[in-house]
Amino acid sequence: MLYAKTAPKESIVVKGARVLDPAAAVDDVLDVRVDNGVIAEVGTVLQANGHRVVEAGGLLLAPAFVDPHVHLRTPGREDEETIESGTKAAAAGGFCAIFAMPNTEPVVDSAAVLGALIETARAEAEIPVGFLAAITKGQQGGELTEMGELADSGAAAFSDDGQPVQSPGLMRRALQYSAVAGRRLALHCEEPTLSSAGQMHEGAVSAELGFAGYPSVAESVMIGRDLELAAYEDQPLHLLHLSAKESVELLGRAQAEGVRASGEVTPHHLCLTDEAVRSLDSNVKMNPPLRSEEDRRALVEALRDGTIGAVATDHAPHARHEKEVPFEAAPFGVTGLETAFAALHTHLVVPGLIPLETLIERMSAGAARVYGLTPPAIEVGAPANLVLLDTAGSWRVTEEAFRSRSNNSWLLGQKLQGQVRMTVANGRVVHEG
Ligand SMILES: [Zn+2]
Numbered sequence: 001m002l003y004a005k006t007a008p009k010e011s012i013v014v015k016g017a018r019v020l021d022p023a024a025a026v027d028d029v030l031d032v033r034v035d036n037g038v039i040a041e042v043g044t045v046l047q048a049n050g051h052r053v054v055e056a057g058g059l060l061l062a063p064a065f066v067d068p069h070v071h072l073r074t075p076g077r078e079d080e081e082t083i084e085s086g087t088k089a090a091a092a093g094g095f096c097a098i099f100a101m102p103n104t105e106p107v108v109d110s111a112a113v114l115g116a117l118i119e120t121a122r123a124e125a126e127i128p129v130g131f132l133a134a135i136t137k138g139q140q141g142g143e144l145t146e147m148g149e150l151a152d153s154g155a156a157a158f159s160d161d162g163q164p165v166q167s168p169g170l171m172r173r174a175l176q177y178s179a180v181a182g183r184r185l186a187l188h189c190e191e192p193t194l195s196s197a198g199q200m201h202e203g204a205v206s207a208e209l210g211f212a213g214y215p216s217v218a219e220s221v222m223i224g225r226d227l228e229l230a231a232y233e234d235q236p237l238h239l240l241h242l243s244a245k246e247s248v249e250l251l252g253r254a255q256a257e258g259v260r261a262s263g264e265v266t267p268h269h270l271c272l273t274d275e276a277v278r279s280l281d282s283n284v285k286m287n288p289p290l291r292s293e294e295d296r297r298a299l300v301e302a303l304r305d306g307t308i309g310a311v312a313t314d315h316a317p318h319a320r321h322e323k324e325v326p327f328e329a330a331p332f333g334v335t336g337l338e339t340a341f342a343a344l345h346t347h348l349v350v351p352g353l354i355p356l357e358t359l360i361e362r363m364s365a366g367a368a369r370v371y372g373l374t375p376p377a378i379e380v381g382a383p384a385n386l387v388l389l390d391t392a393g394s395w396r397v398t399e400e401a402f403r404s405r406s407n408n409s410w411l412l413g414q415k416l417q418g419q420v421r422m423t424v425a426n427g428r429v430v431h432e433g
């Protein structure tokens with residue numbers, strides 16, 4: 001399900017880090033030895049066995065992160081991102097695996113387009129990447145793709161991200177066919193007749209600024225529909241980029257009733273509100289839009305209590321000339337791979353809103369479970385998927401530092417606390433900084 005370039009595995013010993021693996025209930029100062037890409041020993045004062053030694057006193061070693069929602073813009077917009085640049089950006093952000101959305105040019109709706117992507121990933125992906133295929137042909141919402149064939153060809157899941165599946169009847173059939181294909185649906189929930197032409201969250205700020213509103217109910221009404229269909233068909237589904245309090249309440253209620261639904265939330269929806277739009281910076285324009293403080297608090301609480309099990313960046317690179325236009329004319333989306341941990345550590349962990357353990361779990365094991373990956377773990381016998389973090393280190397976000405081909409970040413110029421010092425993905429050191 002994941003594809004990367006083939007490269008030799010490595011042997012290293014990470015010495016003296018605080019090793020934190022919330023899923024394995026490990027939290028201690030330990031050494032970790034990796035033999036040929038596999039965790040061989042975890043203990044105190046390990047022998048180096050001739051391996052390269054990484055001195056990590058004062059640093060935190062955790063399972064590396066997984067991002068279930070990335071736009072790699074390939075094929076079609078390689079000026080904005082490529083598999084190579086996007087996976088390098090992910091490695092710099094501490095990720096050991098990412099999943100790419102199919103709303104490319106052309107759309108990933110056939111085995112041929114998917115096969116070409118997989119071939120490119122095998123040549124240039126720095127870290128393992130999985131590809132979602134479209135639910136409907138051309139993401140037009142009219143006709144289902146050949147889900148069985150796409151699954152056999154390597155699709156990790158199915159999504160029309162960027163667009164909702166408007167027809168309830170088609171969504172029902174998509175649930176049925178995805179079950180046969182053995183892959184999950186990942187849904188961008190938006191009722192277009194309610195969101196139409198909306199530039200930002202509908203509320204006091206949109207009224208003041210005179211922008212067309214995109215109300216919360218445009219998201220929650222579709223989430224309600226899809227959760228009901230999932231319950232009726234008894235099939236699992238994943239809800240992309242939750243933004244509204246009502247959506248979270250619907251998800252929590254459905255989960256309590258036994259619906260196998262998962263949800264994700266982005267760093268920008270966890271850290272910002274519609275107040276940020278007063279800056280008229282096109283780097284705070286995204287779909288779904290930044291919502292109210294009440295919504296933001298509900299998202300933080302849902303991430304804390306596990307109703308939302310995963311953080312996803314929805315990394316959406318855009319060319320500078322397309323973002324540097326008036327707010328109303330700018331496309332939706334912001335980058336996020338290289339800043340996700342630092343942003344959430346700074347805005348949620350440092351002020352005490354979310355424990356560090358919870359953030360690590362939601363960015364690694366929780367995110368891995370969305371599409372059924374084995375969660376990264378710091379245990380003997382597991383492939384080395386590790387991130388070495390300096391939680392005290394602070395840095396300023398600048399355009400020059402990005403490995404991504406785009407720099408439409410809402411964090412430009414900000415000082416953040418929390419730095420990725422090293423990333424190990426599937427047994428290879430893929431980033432050191
Ligand atoms: Zn979306």
Ligand SMILES: [Zn+2]
Nearest residue numbers: 101161162314
């Ligand atoms: Zn997206």
